[in-house]
Amino acid sequence: MTDYRKRILFDAETIARRVKELAGEIAAKHPEGDLVLIGILKGSFVFMADLVRALDSPCQIDFVRISSYKSATVSSGELEITMDISVPIGGKHVIVVDDIVDTGLTLSQYVKRLEKESPASVEIAALIDKTGRREQYVKLDYRGFSIEKGFVVGYGLDWDERFRYLPAVYALEDTE
Ligand code: 5GP
Numbered sequence: 001m002t003d004y005r006k007r008i009l010f011d012a013e014t015i016a017r018r019v020k021e022l023a024g025e026i027a028a029k030h031p032e033g034d035l036v037l038i039g040i041l042k043g044s045f046v047f048m049a050d051l052v053r054a055l056d057s058p059c060q061i062d063f064v065r066i067s068s069y070k071s072a073t074v075s076s077g078e079l080e081i082t083m084d085i086s087v088p089i090g091g092k093h094v095i096v097v098d099d100i101v102d103t104g105l106t107l108s109q110y111v112k113r114l115e116k117e118s119p120a121s122v123e124i125a126a127l128i129d130k131t132g133r134r135e136q137y138v139k140l141d142y143r144g145f146s147i148e149k150g151f152v153v154g155y156g157l158d159w160d161e162r163f164r165y166l167p168a169v170y171a172l173e174d175t176e
Pocket of ligand 1: 040043098099100101102103104105106107130150151152153157158159
């Protein structure tokens, strides 16, 4: 069986500091508040929980679950939503909260879908911008950290449903 070693990338204090800064950026851009934050499950759940508490202003929170897809499906413009939001977003300022942006395919498709509901605006907050394999441009309005490549776990991010509970973000390294 393949063995993996974890190398710490961002410790809990560094993440907490950065999440507070992101909340400050959001509050500065939206002094009127009244936001709808939509988290992409499952990976965003820890980031969302910390972000809304750092935001410290009234907002609505919902989650969406998007199933993994084959690239053939994406090129046809389809996205399979396995659990949709229930909060109405028409006329609202929406922030999509995601754990990590990789190819950008999921978010670019999902934002297009949200825009059909006529929100006042749609922005994106991602904890990690993984830049090296981007296929679709994604406008990241709030970016926690940037990495070029690698597979990361912890702080909500999993590998085969493991490691989500870890309070820090680690790079998984194959030791074989
Ligand atoms: P994209 O459509 O941008 O390629 O897919 C982004 C999704 O792929 C993320 O929300 C996450 O679920 C998954 N993903 C991409 N890179 C990583 C990574 O390094 N670690 C983990 N745990 N998930 C990743």
